Amino acid sequence: MTDIPTVRSLHVAKARRLPTRTVPEVEAEEGRGLVGDRYHGSKHRHVTVQTSAALAAASEVLGLEIDPGLTRRNVTLTHGDLPTKPGSLLWLGDVELQVLRIAAPCRLLDDWIAPGAMRSMHNRGGVVCRLLSSGTIRVGDAARWAPPPQD
Template sequence: MNVPVVSALHVAPGRRLPTRSVESVEIVQARGIVGDRYEGAKHRQVSIQSLEAIREAEADFGAPIDPGSTRRNITISHGAVPTEPGALIRIGTAVLEVVRVAAPCKLLDDAIGPNAQHALRRRAGSICRVLESGVVSTGDEVHLPELVGDDRKIGPPRTR
């Protein structure tokens, strides 16, 4: 089976400020992404979504949705982003723990267009905290939970 990879990375320096696309980010244990608006937050340290889910939302929305416009930090190429609290995701050498589902907010209707929030419902990814630090770059492999019912098992770290 095809291993998902990081297809896009976005950071925003502050609340309501536009996100900017970057090639790599430094993710720090218990802090989040260096330079992002949520750096230092207790639980909301990194957000992750699937490009595959965005493409499904586009069908409902009726127009293209740029991954950066959703305000999520990490977009993976494909696969279902786990939403169960406690699920682990390894990206490069960083390990994230799912805290909760990322609920799309009303701001998306303003930024993307009317009904974007509705189209992204149940497709907006997850909010995570950082358990292990690492540098994450576009193209890095993403190891999602491998066993149904055992969301805490993840694949091996990627060697560079």
């Protein structure tokens, strides 16, 4: 494994209760979200990002492997400790994002994965971000982040 985290998988869902679909790339529009995703056009919640390490930890707690697409997150990174402080910046390829908050696990997880899935994802659900620039995010793109802003 390289030291640089990369985009492992990308997922979008056209509507709130529809399953996500895996895509090799997605267009990100500054201030609008991911084209084809249920949150495209929302004011703030543009992209959700999680890591494979958090998924592995949740899978261990649940006793069942959790598929990244079933978590309802848009982006899964290969590894790394995501910044969680609001205002922190991260980049997926050339696309700049700003962390808004820690993402709460989706209520649908217990129905779509297994009972207890939502609880297993508690504090492992990644972050909700706003898009600060436009571009294409692709599987394999490098991910990087800046140190969190000082208070």
